[in-house]
Amino acid sequence: MAFITACSTKDVPEPEFAVTPRSENYALGDSSFFYFTGNPYYITFYSGEQGAEYRYRNRITAAGTPQLEFTSYRQGGNQDNSLQLMISTDFPGIYDSASVYSENTHWTDITDRATLSTGSNNTKSGVVDLSDFLNDGKPVYIAYKYTGQNTNVAQRTWTIPLFTVTNVLEEDDRKMPVAASVADAAWAVVKIKNANVQWKISATNLKVTGGAAGSEEAESWVITKALVLNKATPDKGKPIKNMAANALASHYYIYANPGTYTATFEVSNTTVYESKTSVKEVPVTITP
Structure with a gap:
């Protein structure tokens, strides 16, 4: 009797993704470019600015x-x-x-x-x-x-x-x-x-x-209703690719203020059965 094994159609592959910045330093007003390899189902971009920091995406309270x-x-x-x-x-x-x-x-x-x-x-x-x-x-x-x-x-x-x-x-x-x-x-x-x-x-x-x-x-x-005095609003990223879109080769962003930021790309392969996620961080410095 022969046995045939195969991957289940429910299996979700690990997302393959890499990001390379054109530069780590940009002048204020210039476009910051990020180049991609791989084709994950979803990509969400966190610029690292106030309100868009990946580390605070799940925060509900803060000192x-x-x-x-x-x-x-x-x-x-x-x-x-x-x-x-x-x-x-x-x-x-x-x-x-x-x-x-x-x-x-x-x-x-x-x-x-x-x-x-x-x-x-x-x-x-x-x-x-x-x-x-x-x-x-x-x-x-x-x-x-x-x-x-x-x-x-x-x-x-x-x-x-x-x-x-x-x-x-x-x-x-x-x-x-x-x-x-x-x-x-x-x-x-x-x-x-x-x-x-x-x-x-x-x-x-x-x-x-x-x-x-x-x-x-x-x-x-x-x-009043119950008030949590140290309440904080979670930071949010910007979705830049979904499962229906073609592979994304690059992304650019213009920062509004000088400073040092951690640009973060959260990528995932997600279906109704499971989700596999990866995170890539890129330091960006914006000079006046």
């Missing part, structure tokens, strides 16, 4: 300084201390009064770190440093707590038109968005007292409208 900034607008009424800025490292993410006031939930009042409106619209908070709440990469929650008193003067109305949290990277001062806008923070309202005086959430702002003089006591919280 930095988390900074909160917002604007506020106080209107009407004559009650003091009606708005508080709060933060928690152990809020469970369950948006109800029991969780807000649980003995296991601890809120820190950081109102004194920010500048609040005293009647002017779009009052800037200034930069609020949240470094002391980094919490080993675990999420935190930021809240605005509103209170209205039962007195003979009207309760305050507050609007928060702008809200951002940014991780300013230790390495290069690049700003990584943790919450890029009011909408991106994905707020939820927790009603505590007086259903008629509660935060309202829109795509562009947060607003709570206080009651008239003599209104019953009010309390309302509006709380």
Whole structure:
């Protein structure tokens, strides 16, 4: 009996690929050329510039300084201390009064770190440093707590038109968005007292409208989604060849700034059955 052996059609070959630069040094504005041999199914190019470094392709966190900034607008009424800025490292993410006031939930009042409106619209908070709440990469929650008193003067109305949290990277001062806008923070309202005086959430702002003089006591919280203060955005490469394309003989790129970069080519032979990958790095110096 004869036995015939053959490679399975599911086998994926190792990618054969080599890259040779025309030069390792280029003047600013010149085209940096890279010449290829081999024909991998896919080629992705990382220039080595900020936002396109291969070493950061899977990064989701990075050391930095988390900074909160917002604007506020106080209107009407004559009650003091009606708005508080709060933060928690152990809020469970369950948006109800029991969780807000649980003995296991601890809120820190950081109102004194920010500048609040005293009647002017779009009052800037200034930069609020949240470094002391980094919490080993675990999420935190930021809240605005509103209170209205039962007195003979009207309760305050507050609007928060702008809200951002940014991780300013230790390495290069690049700003990584943790919450890029009011909408991106994905707020939820927790009603505590007086259903008629509660935060309202829109795509562009947060607003709570206080009651008239003599209104019953009010309390309302509006709380962000879980925020990872050391969040970072993964760097991205540019796909320059796919499986359907013919063999690629070269690639050129123009760098925007002088400096020393590591140009990286990630190549792969990938099918539905498996993927085999190889990485080639080329140093590039751009002179002024």
